Amino acid sequence: MKKINIGLIGFGNIGSGVVRILRDKKSLLSKKTGLDINIRRICDKDISSKRSISVEKSLLTRNPKDIIEDPQIDIMVELIGGIHPARELIIEALKRGKNIVTANKALLALHGQELFLEASEKGKNIYFEASVGAGIPIIKSLREGLVANKFNSILGILNGTSNYILSSMSKYNRTFNEALKEAKIKGFAEKDPTLDIEGMDSAHKLVLLTYLSFGKMINMRDIFIEGISRISLADVNYAKELGFEIKLLGIAQREGEDLEVRVHPTLIPQDHLLASVDGVFNAIYVEGDLAGDLLFYGPGAGQLSAASAVVSDIVDLTKDIKAGLFRPMMNTVPDKFVKRLRKIDETFSRYYIRFTTLDKPGVLAKISGILAKFGISIASVTQKEKSKAQTVPIVMIIYEAKEKDLKSALSLIDRLDAIKEKSIAIRMEEV
């Protein structure tokens, strides 16, 4: 039986999961592939700490060259994360004729263009199923299962940590800080949760989904990114009363000849499937011109879940290696109907807005007067009971407005004497 040799860089949580699966499922995988998938070397800075799985000492090395320069190694699996030295190691490995499997969304979002080009020039592939939605086979589905589709939009709950916090606020009436604290205790949030709660992680994944569905590698700085740290329990609850849940969505959406790519908290109707996605789960909603509206749902993180995707990439690669076949999997074709990226200021959306006002006559008249000046129409308005601070929250839903107009209106409104706090505006999505 032909042997396929794997070199693993990064023997952390997911790495250990990959080793465990390749060992525990060896017989299943060789029956399915007709190949012996063999871990030849494991590289990590730390090769002395105990892992959840024990491996022969001779497999371990601290020197990545032991993998990159070993001509017997067919596939390098990169699971160290971060930009450096992951980027350099991958380029070096490609140059030496290795195929790559990685879960490194940050690296691919920032340097994907360069790495994919390098791979393609070398006749090699970079597989990255684990980088979005862990074990959910969304990348394979976009690339292969939906190969003939033109996509109108792809949007989803891409970050488990944020979704855990928002669900916990909505279901158990926790404040943002309580929910974040709890997420940390349960291991669903990092000590420094910035990347997750400020939307960067979602944006990294959205870059990859946009690449797969629209064939364009978007620059991170061209994505509008707003996280969830300003979402208050009050807003979660007012949204619920109105029939909505607040979710952090990553959205890539065609608007005529423009493409909008943005990450932000979003009100979605409670009866939409995405509204029922709770806890650390992820879900990706895809609108294809042929297959219609599809949803892919599953755990967004987890050792074995991510490792499941890594192993599926390895298996896909082994089959091609076995056949001596280079099948360029970066078969993305730029969507010719997309002419430009639309700037966030030019996008239109319905909004949920909460004003914090003094309980004085005429406040609502002033607010609605300013909105009207910018051509913004009010769909509904509710004045809530006085809060402890003796301010009165006014909750408003407005019809589609241009972001720029709304921003201008809100900046005028926020200067009114009767407005006591910066007004909160959250986008609404009709999915």
Place this chain on the structure above:
Amino acid sequence: MKKINIGLIGFGNIGSGVVRILRDKKSLLSKKTGLDINIRRICDKDISSKRSISVEKSLLTRNPKDIIEDPQIDIMVELIGGIHPARELIIEALKRGKNIVTANKALLALHGQELFLEASEKGKNIYFEASVGAGIPIIKSLREGLVANKFNSILGILNGTSNYILSSMSKYNRTFNEALKEAKIKGFAEKDPTLDIEGMDSAHKLVLLTYLSFGKMINMRDIFIEGISRISLADVNYAKELGFEIKLLGIAQREGEDLEVRVHPTLIPQDHLLASVDGVFNAIYVEGDLAGDLLFYGPGAGQLSAASAVVSDIVDLTKDIKAGLFRPMMNTVPDKFVKRLRKIDETFSRYYIRFTTLDKPGVLAKISGILAKFGISIASVTQKEKSKAQTVPIVMIIYEAKEKDLKSALSLIDRLDAIKEKSIAIRMEEV
């Protein structure tokens, strides 16, 4: 550019969709595959009626031999449906070295074993993504994306017609017959809807899903199949009051060393994702040992949706043909932990039960006495208001009971003088 020749048998609804996609997306597909995918011949009994897409007359033939015996044709796409002559045509085409793409779930459910064996002996493949869930890439996901997973269960809403009827009863308070009539008018139900509403179509698809997830081709007669024609609006509404929706599910589930394979109406909690799947949509819920709980959702039927899956199969095949590679896609491995099929009598489930009783003292005592004799415990019981027929519905939920015991108990209960109609028992699933 290398040409891959397709012979299409069956120029009906889906067939026309395939022709349309291969024509409209020719440039996209050749960019993605590096191949010219060419429709060389189209066979149908009727080659004179107008289709939604017009093709050159010279492409059309009434004689399947023009496809099967044409050595230039690489892939035969079978879309005539039914068992005969589809089975014979596929076997003949395999013998002549063609790969097959089909959407024929009934054929594969009944003769899959034979056909897959024939394909494998000839070094050819049968692809069938469109046979379950139309454009949802569930088959590719089970086979490739989740390649390392052992499955604990796979269950889903597999029939759009039945789901349309049940949603319409639940959402719009329609009777079964009203909902069925409406489904027919909208084209969601056939003139003779038996296959759909009696669960046969779901069972065909479940055979395929079971094959893909447990590696076993189940005989149709070993599947317990119960349709939705006995579901009344009253039951839909009582279930709702209790917090459940009734859905027709196909379920393959591991229970120790046994495998349960069954199709039946099922009460599922309203907050479960499957409960929100409305109309003609399908959804498949998969529990993998590595990837966790996943859901795949999308339109369960439709010309372009099914054709999208057929074209993805064609593309997968073309890539292998191009490389001169035979990649046996029937890489299912029998799940070695499954020792036998469990007979429905031996299965355990919670049940929703509705008794139609006379309004007399002591009825509930008699019913619960009989249940107790069979060791069946009651979880909740509600006596509803008297119906027009002067009978009183008693709605009960029971804890897990063996099907055989419940059947015996109900047959005794139904013989009581105070019971005026055959009692209704519907399974509940904890998903």
